[in-house]
Amino acid sequence: MSGSPAETPGTQILVIRHGQSTWNAVGRWQGQADPPLTAVGETQALHAATVLASGLLPTDRPLRAIVTSDLQRAAITASIIASELGFDPVAMDKRLRERHAGAWQGLTRAEVEDRYPGFLATGQRPDDFESTDLAGERAGNCLIGLGHHLGGGTALVVSHGGILRALRIRCGLDDDFAFANLSGQWFHVQGDTLAAGDVVELVSTDRPVSTTPL
Numbered sequence: 001m002s003g004s005p006a007e008t009p010g011t012q013i014l015v016i017r018h019g020q021s022t023w024n025a026v027g028r029w030q031g032q033a034d035p036p037l038t039a040v041g042e043t044q045a046l047h048a049a050t051v052l053a054s055g056l057l058p059t060d061r062p063l064r065a066i067v068t069s070d071l072q073r074a075a076i077t078a079s080i081i082a083s084e085l086g087f088d089p090v091a092m093d094k095r096l097r098e099r100h101a102g103a104w105q106g107l108t109r110a111e112v113e114d115r116y117p118g119f120l121a122t123g124q125r126p127d128d129f130e131s132t133d134l135a136g137e138r139a140g141n142c143l144i145g146l147g148h149h150l151g152g153g154t155a156l157v158v159s160h161g162g163i164l165r166a167l168r169i170r171c172g173l174d175d176d177f178a179f180a181n182l183s184g185q186w187f188h189v190q191g192d193t194l195a196a197g198d199v200v201e202l203v204s205t206d207r208p209v210s211t212t213p214l
Contacts, residue, residue, distance in 0.1 A: 009190065011147035012061060015157040015164060016184030016202060019044040019080075021073040024181065027108050030073075031101025037076050041181065045077045048182045048202035049084030056200065057154060063087060064153040067146060069096035069160060077182075078158040095142040098160035099135040102128030132175070136166035140194050143167070147189025171196035
């Protein structure tokens with residue numbers, strides 16, 4: 001599914017998930033651990049840049065910023081895209097980091113089920129897993145601050161699947177949408193208001209994507 005920002009004033013921000021990481025490829029829960037991209041992830045980022053340049057970014061609202069999580073799977077994705085778009089510099093913001101997954105970081109789904117039986121089926125998380133509300137607050141405040149700073153135009157943000165879902169919840173949407181690598185969503189900042197727009201997909205779904213949500 002693809003989309004474009006609404007024709008309204010304010011700042012339009014496209015938030016996308018990073019390319020495939022080495023832990024995505026083997027199904028390990030990442031959280032704020034910092035594995036790099038795979039070769040597939042690098043190729044996904046190159047393809048995403050082509051899609052962005054071919055018309056997804058609005059021509060009447062110039063791209064004014066590229067901002068990324070400081071975790072390398074996002075930062076490298078952003079760097080590849082920025083290079084292909086001829087855009088410099090790329091800014092980093094720790095508030096765009098993935099949700100901390102606590103004791104689950106580094107575990108596969110099978111290992112989580114073994115150590116925390118029934119948690120996945122019921123949506124439970126360990127006590128040290130960062131809450132959706134806290135993640136949505138920090139990431140949402142980052143987007144609103146970016147909107148204030150730019151005062152219009154378009155920005156590209158490279159972040160994480162858990163952050164995208166937290167932003168959706170902050171905007172009053174459901175959290176059951178699974179964001180594949182290099183998919184994302186438009187958000188609109190007007191004053192101190194953050195609203196969600198269309199979901200976008202920058203690589204086809206038949207490409208290898210994550211088997212874990214973070």
